[in-house]
Amino acid sequence: MARRPTIADVAQLAGVSRATVSFVLNDRPGVAAATQERVRAAAGQLGWTPSRSARALSTGRARAVGLVLTREPDLIGTDPFFPAFMAGIESVISESGDGLMLHVTSPRNEMDTYRRLVDDQRVDGVFLTDLRVGDPRPELLRELGLPAVAVGADDGVEGIATVNLDDRPVVAGAVHHLVGLGHRHIAYVAGPAEYLHAQRRLGAWRDALAEAGLPQGPVLPGGFTAEGGALATQALITRGDRPTAIVYANDLSATAGMAVAQEAGLRMPDDLSVVGFDDVPLASWTRPSLTTCRADAASWGRAATRALIETIEHGTTPHVELDPAALMVRDSTGPAPARP
Amino acid sequence: MARRPTIADVAQLAGVSRATVSFVLNDRPGVAAATQERVRAAAGQLGWTPSRSARALSTGRARAVGLVLTREPDLIGTDPFFPAFMAGIESVISESGDGLMLHVTSPRNEMDTYRRLVDDQRVDGVFLTDLRVGDPRPELLRELGLPAVAVGADDGVEGIATVNLDDRPVVAGAVHHLVGLGHRHIAYVAGPAEYLHAQRRLGAWRDALAEAGLPQGPVLPGGFTAEGGALATQALITRGDRPTAIVYANDLSATAGMAVAQEAGLRMPDDLSVVGFDDVPLASWTRPSLTTCRADAASWGRAATRALIETIEHGTTPHVELDPAALMVRDSTGPAPARP
């Protein structure tokens, strides 16, 4: 009696068949207006909500999308992208009452996680983030037939929707900003080479320097981590030809780099200019505040979700290009020091 | 033909009934060893995975847990707790092949989100985080009959499992640390008063001061935000009786506070000592590095998940107490300045 009402209860109360109730629920044409009214009233009176599992079973759709967050356990929480990205996803799927299945996994288990996602049929599609060079996932998903949208990939991925934000303009903008301030010797602290987006940012930096007619500065790995940024910075500032500016692949590296430089007695931006990437919440509150690049992760999430839904429902694979990131100029960049 | 195999296919191949296959799948006793073997072989040969939705429909269990992340849209991403917490959840549920449904919502829509979670029967239980004073959610969930575990609540919540970490020892430890350094005038920049955990940290600070025989220092709201921390700090350092140490409710406020203090010409820790809370990844890379309190969010996630599963499966409501947070002493705290 405290049992949830089923479609049969509604049908009986409304004096129609279950099929009719189902038709009304899915507003299918061909049901008389008066009947619709009766069914709706009955459903309302009983407080009936159709059972997800039953619908999933007969329609074959889970009405949920999946996000796999692959990180080494100790790096979880260092990435400012995901919370906002997830908020963007949610804002779109909640319109249709769909859900988000989240899986946090380590790189070792990543492929298994995707396989299980498919086997379990718990999601109708997945987001593919942090694409890597030679990434096996697009192939795997196409093979398994699971709709997917690649986030931050240009449209090179065959048969998979993509949502991309071109980092090049903003990286170029950062370099121009530095060049305009008189910098001629600009270094780069890169993210892990396996990531496509890390590669693209590095390439953009290279191109921007070339375009400005400047020599390629040194490139050191920073691994997107604080420790990596610190080590790279240490190496850079103790070189014979110390750069006057460093562009970092993310804010975490940049902030750690600033700490190391300050420790070494360098003043910023007087002795050294620093540019980050991400615009983490703390970026405006470091000393000096950090000049960095801000991408709108929530709108990535929204766009990616719309593209994914389109793939799921119509089998099309749209390629969406987002508004470029913005350069947030703060106090960590300033005029290049006079040449000694 | 490219159709997924069903239990019927396995049954046919193994030469048994569907019921038998089901028994083997759920390792129910009463199936001859040889038969089990045949069924397993058949399932393996066909690559059969039972359909989640079908199981969900007949067992009434969704095999997933829900996490609702309630934040103002612009504060998403400032909280270091959740990613690690989610990783902890995942590490437990993935053992049993369960899933995590994530919902990011704003405070306005929070109750609706919980209701929908229940109506949809998409989860077997939920985590209740960020409990507030007079929180309506425990009552709602008990009423709706959805198993839940309250995270960071003492066992006052009737009929709901709790997982708690007592902040008091570490806050007391921080105060003792400051007192030992000679500080007598210690201020507090608090989190939003509606949160239970913010209240408890504040209370712990009060008690620790009282225990040390010191007067209550000023308490200002920081709202867990950088801006709030900055404003509060500004107010504190321009007071007549400027405190020599400030304890902040979280690292975000503390870091912004340090920036403001430095801006005002104060040196840390010489003129002012600062203590944060959370130990965000950047805490060791601010200048000076931040003395703060570290709780192990991943182990919260694990403990909370185990408690939730216990509630779901046995109807019991365990109350788990976690290891207290640890004080990470860094460079932002030092001897109190000599009284002018």
Add this chain to the structure above:
DNA sequence: TCGCTCGTTTAAACCGGTTCAAACGCGAGA
């Protein structure tokens, strides 16, 4: 009045599992 549409409604099969009462086969005891 008969036959035909056309709009509306429905019975029944189906999705792919779980579960329970009943049937089955076989060896032991009477």
Add this chain to the structure above:
DNA sequence: TCTCGCGTTTGAACCGGTTTAAACGAGCGA
């Protein structure tokens, strides 16, 4: 030889929806 008991297996109902082909009934033209 017959019965009983036990371990094993199964048929059939069930979970709560969706879907399709067919039935229904009212209106209309011939």
